Amino acid sequence: MIIKLNNLNYIYNSGNPFEKKALDNVNLEIKEGDFIGLIGHTGSGKSTMVQHLNGLMKPTTGQIIVDGIDITQKDANLKEVRQKVGLVFQYPEHQLFEETIYKDIAFGPKNLGLSDEEIHIRVKNSMELVGLDFEYLKDRSPFELSGGQKRRVAIAGVIAMKPKVLVLDEPTAGLDPRGRDEILGEIQKLYEKEGITIVLVSHSMEDVAKLVNRIVVMHRGRVAMDDETREVFKRAEELEKLGLGVPQITRFMKHFKEKGNDIRDDILTVEEAKEEILSYLRRRKNA
């Protein structure tokens, strides 16, 4: 167990007329090797919860255990926790500030007190992991880059801390389809090659369906669903009631089945749908 949330509550504006319970008795276990999709409409508590995972916010009540350390204790070493749990905010490119890409990515590792040699290795590796050419880009200003590339620099800065868990809050917001696919491809690579545990906050059911192996649905500050991706997307009606949905292809297969066709209705991608339809059409023809 890498992260464990026990009976977490968070109340905003406590005691005044705008009091709001942002987290309502949240219990969650994140295992090493999980690739979690965190979904829920705006105001459901996703971002509040995510900011608790590395101690940026302190719960009103409840306990957070990160890699065996209770970070809600007064004497908890939050610096260590923030190195273990890397957080990539929405529009992270707004946080770039250094003169060169190298310096920007090196900022975190430098603060860890690492040797110049180790910093160099980490910057180089992180840039390669997110698909940025080290030699060509290291001495350039991050502000000369396109939106998608800037975002990669920001993600590389977090990866250079070598976190065990990487939390990304809507990493594809505002990107075009190609930029989106590129960033999601890099994230998948980080998961598969580096074995980093990933929590992906997203509004896109299509992206979540393609990538993650577990989904946590937040609603009104509570965990409304927590299951394997396929199981969660079987519950289309419930998801719609929560202001969410399922990928278009999943919806199609469900409707097609309801029309009396004997097919699987737990399809997540176009590729899966194609295989299932082809095999069904063959069966129908032979029958």
Added chain:
Amino acid sequence: MDNDIMIKIEDVTYEYNSIGEEGQLRAIRNLSIDVKRGEFLVILGHNGSGKSTLAKLMNGLLIPTKGDIYVMGMNTKDENKIWNIREKAGMVFQNPDNQIVATIVEEDVAFGPENQGIPPAEIRKRVDEALRIVEMTEYKRHAPHLLSGGQKQRVAIAGILAMNPDCIIFDEPTAMLDPTGRIEVMNTIKKLNKVEEKTIVLITHYMDEAVEADRILVMEQGEIVMAGTPREIFKQVKKVKELGLDVPQVTELVYELRKEGIDIQEDILTVEELVRLL
């Protein structure tokens, strides 16, 4: 000037100076388009293809380097007409937080017509009507910062509506919204077009929004590389993907099935159509 044309773009080029770059960059190259009155036009293209520049040219926020743009017959280069042009062609941007100026919803909606010098009684009427259309009447006394993203964006739309435009240009209005907010804003846009008979120009990255259009233009490097109805555009799955864009998942499924030799109509856009056909 032809009365059926809302915005006429005639052989327009737009160049700008980029900091640190030698010479000028061309965001728009020799472009000609007519936006028809009452039309629902969608513009697609990846980031940097020139879509947003084109949108800003359409209501005189930018002025062409070469060529002319007419909004209901008025040239955007004519400084005496610029305020009339922006009344006729309103614009809604991506981030609702950057478009809200007042601390009460109805005061925010009244901001535009107040600046137009409209009499107070008429402003009252327009604000009420605009809030009714975007279905935000019950929030008229609320503080905008406590609303959801979709609600804020609808308030921003009401602010434009209160100025009585004939055309509204939307630059990725749903990019920062969650699924519910996106549906709310898209329903509002469709209503503006179908019920209120406004001409709509919508720039978006979401293909499920683009399928609602009468006509789609696809931009690449400042030029229009594809034009047609949603069916005509999206059935060209390979070409659309090469341009860095998406097609709806069911359209892609049909494309894949056809490649496997399944005989099925190629221009499918919705779940319902495909369920009927298979």
